[in-house]
Amino acid sequence: MEKEEEELFVPRLVTTEENFARGHRACIGCGEALAVRHVCKALGKNVIIVTATGCIEIISSLLPQTSWRVPWIHTLFENVAAVVSGIESAYKARVRKGKIPDKEVKFVGFAGDGATSDIGLQALSGAMERGHNFLYCCFDNEAYMNTGIQRSSSTPYGAWTTTAPVGKKSIGQATWKKNMPEIAVAHKIPYVATACPSYPFDLMDKVKKGAEIEGPAYIHIFSPCPTGWRYPTNLTIEMGRLAVEAGVFPLYEVINGEYRLSFDFPELKPVREYMKEQRRFRHLTDDIIEKIQARVEEEYFRLREKAGVK
């Protein structure tokens, strides 16, 4: 598409309104900041956002400036879902008591993979179990990037991190990535999805669904990180695409327990192709890559079965 054509067509597909303002301090090529931008476009103005301590919080809210054009609050690392619970309950009570009009405000939590699958898991589980009406977006860049690339339970098997270093007796991360979306599904909440900023329309569609649905909604957003994964900053979109096409991070929805694949790849690209440009994987030997390949295929085809794809 020529530039003129882009300027003609793109604004008709996506709003040009930016509620996550530019000028923030994210690294060049940050997949997470891009994902947040898309999510904010989909959410619009009628929203209150709670953010965990982490990359997004520190790049967007350095006093006395802010990137947030919607009401936004950050308090601590592990309590995003708890703070959302309080805000949603306050809104419900105040509307019921006639103190404010009901404008159908959306309540949304933003957190990284560490704040979601490690330290904030209990608060999230509690909020999902209690059934608050909120959307939770986990921006997964597969390690504690803000503090300097330490491993989380969301770091993939074999990846180098600063606390899962590669050494004579270590291949890097020695455990398999925690399946957070499945943990959300186990809470029997009405909406769970995975998304990636390399597929912006799919992502925004899911955010709108998650925000509209009554009850808890969880979206796990794969957010490539050139700084932590050690790939060239111009390859962020490609990294997301390769992860999806290799089956490493399948895109799907679970609506009231029903699985649906957003994109299906009967022939997966080899994981080696996804790993090739990332220096966090460069130490891996063929046998370990084969082990990862087998696991990815097994999980992908099991997911396909759940989604009823023959």
Place this chain on the structure above:
Amino acid sequence: MKKGKVVGLEGSFAVAEAVRMANADVIAAYPITPQTHIVERLSELVADGELDAEFICVESEHTAMSACVGASAAGARVFTCTAGQGLELMHEVLYIPSSMRLPVVAVIANRALSAPLTVWCDHSDVMAIRDIGWIQMFAENNQQAFDLTLCAYRIAEDNEVLFPTMVHLDGFYLSHVIEDMVLPDEEDVTGFIPEYKYPFTLDPDKPVSMGCYGPPFIYPETKRAQEVAFENTRPKILGTWKEFGDTFGRYYSPVEKYKMEDAKIALLTMGSCSETAMLAIDEMREEGKDVGLIRLRLWRPFPFKEFRDAVKDIELLVVLDRCISFGMGGPVCSEVKSALYDKRERPNIVGFIGGLGGRDIPIEGFKSLIQRALEKVKAIERGEEIETEMIGIRE
């Protein structure tokens, strides 16, 4: 003067009644002994429609306080309560509402800390959270627990205050004891506590960013602003207590004095044991001793002026701590000493630790404590070093 009616109420129910009359919007709490009767009663009030609030039955105290922070930022009048270990689990979150100026109200049923596991009362939980930047006050009976909880809303939510406020009542001694108390009429309470309007609510029509990131070029200024604002709460606290007294007939002050008029020796206590201490003072007065009692009602901000005034004419101050700061003695005694250090004229100060983990201190205990203090003063005069003594310990 507003009258009300005399009722027999458990301390926990008195607190719940205050929260009901204050018409709280959001309650977030996690059950822990000895606070349980407060949350149970509030759950009933909400279930029966007698209090129109969202009761968030959370999965931890960390979440309880986090939910209160969120609800308060969204403009709700909020309440939580906890005890002992629960207060410790909340610890990290406690700094948030005070730094972000959110008027959360919390009641603590004071409980000792593990290990060994205990559910009984002392002040170890409070002393671990001295520096959180909350307004903190102590109740000695159920009437005070009720009155101070009402006052906490009025103080915290004043737009010139906007600091979270905590009321301490001793676990079991008050939380589980039924006492006579005056319950004011609801419309009088409604008149005393105006409708809550937080000035910076999270609202899509007026977006604000809360809880931003403060590097070294701005962090110290934020803390300075917080300290200045916290100091400025003093006249508001006094004003609220004065107005409460004028309305309901019960007056409170930061430092409460009992039989101190001509006293040369003063005992200093906090919380429910103060009432036993009063009986000990009565007996000692009858025996002709010049003793009186000082109780710290306001713990934070520390009432320097009122405290210095209270002890200016005495020769000996005996401090009872229901907490031990390992390797340092009693925390209240340390603070009291530092509050008087720059005064040229100051009494001898002798500290004791007692009443740990629910161990009762009887009237005789207080009397012998004052006797022991007099002996220690003699030792000090002989130039000997004295150690903080733990009382009521079986050898």
